Amino acid sequence: MSVVTVQLGQCGNQVGQQLFDVISSDAQDGQRKTYSSVSWERFFRQTSQGDFEARAVLVDMEPKVINHSMNRAAKSGRWRYAEASHFSQKQGSGNNWANGYRVLGPRHRDAVEELVRREVEHCDALAGFIPMMSVAGGTGSGVGTFVTQCLRDVYPSSFVLNHLTWPYGTGEVIVQNYNSVLTLAHLYQLSDALLVHENDAVHRICSQQLNLKQISFGDINRVIAHQLAGVLQPALTPDSCGAYSGNPLGELVSALACHPEYKLLSACSIPQMASASIAFSTFSWPALLKHLRQMLIANTKMEEGIDWQVRPPPASASRTSSLTAGGFNASLANLLILRGKDVYSAETGGFEDPAIYTSWLPPAEALSLWKSPVPFDKYEKSATLVSNSQALLRPLDDMVRKAWNMFASRAYIHQYVKFGISEEDFLDSFTSLEQVISSYAQLQC
Amino acid sequence: MTQSVVVQVGQCGNQVGCRFWDLALREHAHVNKRGLYDEALSSFFRNAVLIDMEEGVVNGILQGPLREVFDSTQLLTDVSGSGNNWAVGHLTYGSAYREAIVNKLRKAAEHCDCLQCFFLIHSMGGGTGSGLGTRVLSLLEEEFPDVCRIVTAMYPSAEDDVITSPYNSVLAMRELTEHADCVLPVENQSLVDIVNKISVMSHGAKPGSVLRKDSTVTSGQGSLSPTEKPFDAMNNIVANLLLNITSSARFEGSLNMDLNEIAMNLVPFPRLHYLVPSLTPLYTLADVNIPTRRLDQMFSDAFSKDHQLIRADPKRSLYLACALMVRGNVQVSDLRRNIERLRPSLPFVSWNQEGWKTGLCSVPPVGHSHSLLALANNTCVKPTFMELRDRFTKLYRKKAHLHHYLDVDGMEQSIFSESLSSLSELIDEYHQLDATKARLIPDAPRLSIAR
Numbered sequence: 001m002s003v004v005t006v007q008l009g010q011c012g013n014q015v016g017q018q019l020f021d022v023i024s025s026d027a028q029d030g031q032r033k034t035y036s037s038v039s040w041e042r043f044f045r046q047t048s049q050g051d052f053e054a055r056a057v058l059v060d061m062e063p064k065v066i067n068h069s070m071n072r073a074a075k076s077g078r079w080r081y082a083e084a085s086h087f088s089q090k091q092g093s094g095n096n097w098a099n100g101y102r103v104l105g106p107r108h109r110d111a112v113e114e115l116v117r118r119e120v121e122h123c124d125a126l127a128g129f130i131p132m133m134s135v136a137g138g139t140g141s142g143v144g145t146f147v148t149q150c151l152r153d154v155y156p157s158s159f160v161l162n163h164l165t166w167p168y169g170t171g172e173v174i175v176q177n178y179n180s181v182l183t184l185a186h187l188y189q190l191s192d193a194l195l196v197h198e199n200d201a202v203h204r205i206c207s208q209q210l211n212l213k214q215i216s217f218g219d220i221n222r223v224i225a226h227q228l229a230g231v232l233q234p235a236l237t238p239d240s241c242g243a244y245s246g247n248p249l250g251e252l253v254s255a256l257a258c259h260p261e262y263k264l265l266s267a268c269s270i271p272q273m274a275s276a277s278i279a280f281s282t283f284s285w286p287a288l289l290k291h292l293r294q295m296l297i298a299n300t301k302m303e304e305g306i307d308w309q310v311r312p313p314p315a316s317a318s319r320t321s322s323l324t325a326g327g328f329n330a331s332l333a334n335l336l337i338l339r340g341k342d343v344y345s346a347e348t349g350g351f352e353d354p355a356i357y358t359s360w361l362p363p364a365e366a367l368s369l370w371k372s373p374v375p376f377d378k379y380e381k382s383a384t385l386v387s388n389s390q391a392l393l394r395p396l397d398d399m400v401r402k403a404w405n406m407f408a409s410r411a412y413i414h415q416y417v418k419f420g421i422s423e424e425d426f427l428d429s430f431t432s433l434e435q436v437i438s439s440y441a442q443l444q445c
Numbered sequence: 446m447t448q449s450v451v452v453q454v455g456q457c458g459n460q461v462g463c464r465f466w467d468l469a470l471r472e473h474a475h476v477n478k479r480g481l482y483d484e485a486l487s488s489f490f491r492n493a494v495l496i497d498m499e500e501g502v503v504n505g506i507l508q509g510p511l512r513e514v515f516d517s518t519q520l521l522t523d524v525s526g527s528g529n530n531w532a533v534g535h536l537t538y539g540s541a542y543r544e545a546i547v548n549k550l551r552k553a554a555e556h557c558d559c560l561q562c563f564f565l566i567h568s569m570g571g572g573t574g575s576g577l578g579t580r581v582l583s584l585l586e587e588e589f590p591d592v593c594r595i596v597t598a599m600y601p602s603a604e605d606d607v608i609t610s611p612y613n614s615v616l617a618m619r620e621l622t623e624h625a626d627c628v629l630p631v632e633n634q635s636l637v638d639i640v641n642k643i644s645v646m647s648h649g650a651k652p653g654s655v656l657r658k659d660s661t662v663t664s665g666q667g668s669l670s671p672t673e674k675p676f677d678a679m680n681n682i683v684a685n686l687l688l689n690i691t692s693s694a695r696f697e698g699s700l701n702m703d704l705n706e707i708a709m710n711l712v713p714f715p716r717l718h719y720l721v722p723s724l725t726p727l728y729t730l731a732d733v734n735i736p737t738r739r740l741d742q743m744f745s746d747a748f749s750k751d752h753q754l755i756r757a758d759p760k761r762s763l764y765l766a767c768a769l770m771v772r773g774n775v776q777v778s779d780l781r782r783n784i785e786r787l788r789p790s791l792p793f794v795s796w797n798q799e800g801w802k803t804g805l806c807s808v809p810p811v812g813h814s815h816s817l818l819a820l821a822n823n824t825c826v827k828p829t830f831m832e833l834r835d836r837f838t839k840l841y842r843k844k845a846h847l848h849h850y851l852d853v854d855g856m857e858q859s860i861f862s863e864s865l866s867s868l869s870e871l872i873d874e875y876h877q878l879d880a881t882k883a884r885l886i887p888d889a890p891r892l893s894i895a896r
Contacts, residue, residue: 010701062447064697090559091447094705095802138706170784171801172700174710174766203781215778217699217805401888402799408889409796411713411765430892438894 001127001246002042003232004119005056006147009093009140010065011165012132013058014217017069018225019132020044020054024079026233026377035374038234038244044079045122052079055123057115058086059147061093061104061139085119087111093138097179098419100142101186105150108143113150120155128159128192128249130232136167136176141183148190159249162191163228166198169398175412177403182421184396185429188436192249193257195231195265196392197224201301209272209302226377227267230384235337235370245370255368256333256388258361261439266391268295269384270303283381285338285346292336292383293350299329299391312355313444330443331357331389333366340381343371358443393440400433447561447694449704450492450553451687452581455534455574457599458567459495459502460676463511464684465566466493470514472688475811476696492553494519496546496581498538498573499526518552521545527572531613532853534576535620540855542577547584554589561694562593562704564687565625569617570601570610579620586624593708595690596625597683600755600829602634603836609846611836612861618833619864622871626708627718629686630826632755636679642751643678643727682730685810686722686754689818692772693806699777702770702804710802711766711822716871720768720820721759723752729816740775740815744783747819748791757825763882764793765822768802773815775805794878795886824882827875834868841865 007016020043027039044052054073058066058081066086074080087108093100120126129151133140144162151160164183167176187194202223206215210223234244237251245251257263270292271283291303298310310327338346348369357366376382406412407426416426453462493515497503500522506515521542527534554560563585567578585594598621601610621628693702712718724730725746747769750758771780780803793800810816840846841861850856 014699062701062703064701068697091561092701092703092705094703094709096705096709138709168781170781170788170799172803173706174768174797174800174802203778207778212778214776216776220777401891404891405889406796411796412709414715415709415712431894434892434894 001125001248002055002123003127003249004116004123004129005043005054006116006129006131006151007056007058007069008131008133008144008147009060009137011134011137012140012144013060013065013069015163015165015221015224016056016058016132017073018221019228020056020073020079021076022222022225022229022377023233024052024076026229028078029378032374034244035234035372042127042232042234042248053082054079055119056081056085057112057119059088059112059139059143061089061100061143062091063088085115087115093142095138095173095175095179096415096419097138097142097145097182098416098421100138100144101146101182102420104139105143105146109146109150112147113154116151116154125246126155126158127247128161129155130161130163130249132163134165134167135180135183136173137179141179145183145186145190148187152190159253160191161249161253162187162194164194164196165224166196166395166399168199168203169395175415177399177406178412178416178426180399181403181429181433182426185432188263188432191263192253193263193265195228195267195386197227197267198395205272205302208304210274223272227269227384230269230337230339230376230382231267231386233339233372233376235339235372237370238368244372252335252386255335256386258333261436262332262388264392264396264436264440265386265388267384267386268292268301269382270295271379271382272302275378278378283379285342285381288381288383289346289348289350292385293356296331296334296385296387296389297329297356298327312353328444329390331366331387332361332443333368333388335368335370335386337370337372337384337386339372339374339376339383340379341373341375342381343373390440390443393437396433396440397437400430400437404430447559447703448492448557449562449564449691450494450550450557450560451564451566452494452496452550454496454565454567454578454581455571456497456499456502456568457571458574458578459497459506461597461599461680461683462493462495462566463506463509464677464680465687466511466514468681468684468688472811473695476808492519492556494521494549494553496521496573496577498523498534498577500524519549521549527576528849529607529609529613530572530849530853531576531616532850532856534572534574534578535580535616536576536853536855538573538577539580543584546581547588550585550588560589560592562595563589565594565596567596568599568601569614570599570605570607571613574599575613575617579617579624582620582624593626593705594624595627595629595704595708596621597629597631597687599683600630600632600833602632603832605633609840609849611833611840612846612850614833615837615868616860616864618830619867622716622867625718627712627720629720629722629820630755630829631683631686631722632829633679635754635756636682637675638751639682639727639730640675640678643730646728682724682754685724685730686818688810689724689770689772689816690820692808693770693804696806696808698804698806698808700803700805702768702802702806706802707768707820711768711820713765713797713822714874717765717822717874719826720822721757721826722754723747723819723821724754725752725817725819727752729810729813740779741783741786743815743817744787747817748787755826755829757823757829759821759823759825760791762792762823762825762827763879764791765824765878766797766800766802767822768804768820770804770806770818770820771815772806772817773809773813774807775815777805780805792882795881824875824879827872827879830868830872830875834865834872837865
């Protein structure tokens with residue numbers, strides 16, 4: 001089954017290009033034919049000349065980034081974007097969610113839906129959609145929300161998994177918190193699940209784990225692409241009966257997003273190292289899984305500097321609903337994906353420990369395990385963990401707090417009102433997110 | 446590709462404008478030579494409209510190296526000038542040439558595939574730039590309400606030669622407050638100081654480092670006398686401001702910053718749209734050979750009072766918002782490191798504690814490896830405006846020169862008093878925000894969810 005990716009705005013188009021790059025490289029290297037052919041089929045289609053074209057629709061309100069991504073793709077020699085799969089305008093959204101959602105999205109709806117329709121027609125079987133976007137700007141966030149709504153309307157029975165990039169806390173865009181709040185509140189109703197990467201966390205991976213001295217957005221996006229590919233590349237699932245799953249998005253969503261109040265997913269992978277070091281390292285599943293489990297419960301995204309002191313509170317202790325008391329990150333559900341050598345002998349009991357989960361789901365239902373015997377992205381053994389946990393609670397709360405403070409002074413509101421978003425709309429979005437925050441905070445009760 | 450239309454009004458506006466076109470063409474010619482993908486050359490600079498009520502400057506342009514760039518349909522001139530009288534510029538010429546101006550603007554706009562922004566360049570102290578310039582501003586709002594209007598306004602210093610410059614400036618300011626989306630105020634004295642600093646830097650540099658042959662530091666008319674203002678060099682700085690502000694729209698980068706994003710992020714309340722510019726490193730503003738300094742120094746300088754284009758110290762006032770546009774070989778980690786480093790020393794308003802708008806453009810200015818443009822919405826403009834108001838009131842109280850204005854058809858005393866009120870209200874708004882500076886503002890109480 002095939003996945004159609006919709007790349008929205010600068011971030012969506014930059015990360016998307018990196019994602020296809022990682023996937024195609026991994027598919028090409030893969031020593032198992034079935035793995036490779038499933039991977040190619042899932043994300044690419046072959047032209048009559050044998051070239052691989054990504055199953056992607058590129059959308060932006062200005063042309064520079066799309067042009068750049070298409071050029072970079074073509075340079076890879078392995079794959080490219082189809083000539084006619086992109087839509088751009090001449091002038092951006094001005095970092096204004098209201099402009100993106102109320103004006104530009106509707107204005108260009110037909111053109112974008114047509115591109116999506118064509119891409120869907122090329123799929124023998126559609127596994128679902130992955131809109132990729134940032135939440136801070138105007139196009140990814142505003143137009144992206146509108147496009148997600150269109151996907152929902154036109155393909156009501158397809159899975160929609162949004163990949164979201166959250167901006168640095170100390171700002172890339174001054175109104176980023178407003179744009180984020182509006183986006184998240186709306187997507188919560190529209191999307192099946194939201195898989196989030198935070199620039200701050202990925203930046204730390206680059207500097208402390210990968211030891212990069214100068215970090216560019218290219219580096220950041222490469223890490224995101226690696227983690228995302230680790231989730232999306234073929235795997236054997238409990239439901240797939242010995243073959244690579246044909247329904248990756250559906251199975252991911254049902255494994256993790258079983259309750260409409262809990263849709264925030266984050267990813268974590270191990271090992272993460274500079275590619276030059278990989279050849280010289282040896283990995284063992286016990287070590288990898290032990291670290292990964294601690295990364296989950298201590299809410300850190302890297303092996304470097306793990307806090308081994310963080311423990312799940314003892315069952316007898318009365319649990320408070322303060323935000324992640326004691327630094328412990330409670331999970332609602334986890335999806336553990338193991339790839340590479342000796343996967344079948346990997347011991348995953350640590351992830352079945354009831355103490356790390358909230359009390360109202362039995363661990364047997366809370367943990368899902370996928371495996372692939374094929375080494376991924378040059379790592380002999382690697383694991384990716386997708387969790388529905390409190391990991392995003394603090395960043396979300398910070399985002400809402402800052403947006404609320406700004407809203408209290410009504411700063412910048414006139415810029416949104418100008419394009420049809422009222423104070424009421426803002427209040428509705430704030431209310432929705434306070435609900436989400438409250439739900440996640442309760443996971444420890 | 447978006448286009449902008451540059452409207453240059455008056456002597457100062459036209460001199461700065463031409464400097465800008467010159468630099469821009471050089472920049473694109475340089476980039477093209479390297480074979481980089483460049484759609485921008487033909488489309489961005491599609492249009493300028495040159496307006497002056499005297500012929501001297503515009504004629505000079507038509508005889509100079511830029512004569513290929515402009516054609517006569519883009520020009521509007523008269524012969525007698527405005528006599529340093531805002532009312533003559535705004536009302537007399539404003540009415541007489543209204544239709545002609547609108548036609549030329551429409552023509553320029555029609556040439557554009559996608560018109561994003563009008564750049565208006567004029568001085569505040571004279572008659573044409575300040576009077577007719579602000580009339581053009583309101584015409585732009587009438588005819589093209591959805592297109593962003595960014596005004597680069599040259600404010601006179603206290604020692605200005607034109608006696609009535611306070612009148613002209615305050616009358617013009619009201620128009621800017623009401624009709625512009627963003628104003629980039631620039632003070633002559635700051636420009637002079639910066640030019641002098643560059644001069645000192647280049648003379649203090651190692652022997653053998655020479656002012657480049659086509660250096661813009663020396664005036665076009667031969668050697669500088671000590672009392673003469675280095676206008677060429679000063680205009681160069683302002684031209685660089687425009688060049689940098691538009692760089693992200695013209696070239697690619699990993700984090701683009703479009704013109705409409707500038708207005709969106711830096712203007713929290715409609716009237717508070719005065720953005721103090723600073724350009725660093727200084728040596729990028731003149732063709733001097735100075736070895737590249739440390740990158741971090743460039744960021745520090747952007748916030749120092751010596752590098753602002755108005756006489757103000759932003760660190761001692763309150764930041765409402767700040768944008769950093771970086772050009773050249775600078776990565777997001779350099780940007781973040783410097784923001785983290787400098788942030789503790791910069792007072793930001795309580796509801797925008799981490800409010801930064803950042804942009805990374807990969808193409809540096811010609812001949813340099815990197816540069817930084819900072820635009821600050823900061824209450825440090827308040828002293829500048831208060832001084833302006835004081836100079837105005839000194840004259841107004843004595844009714845000095847008032848009759849020159851009131852004699853003009855359509856001009857009334859109420860326009861003076863209304864402009865003064867507008868300025869006072871503006872100062873007051875900044876004052877209210879300043880008052881929050883010392884106070885510790887608690888977080889606004891959050892919505893509570895019933896469970």
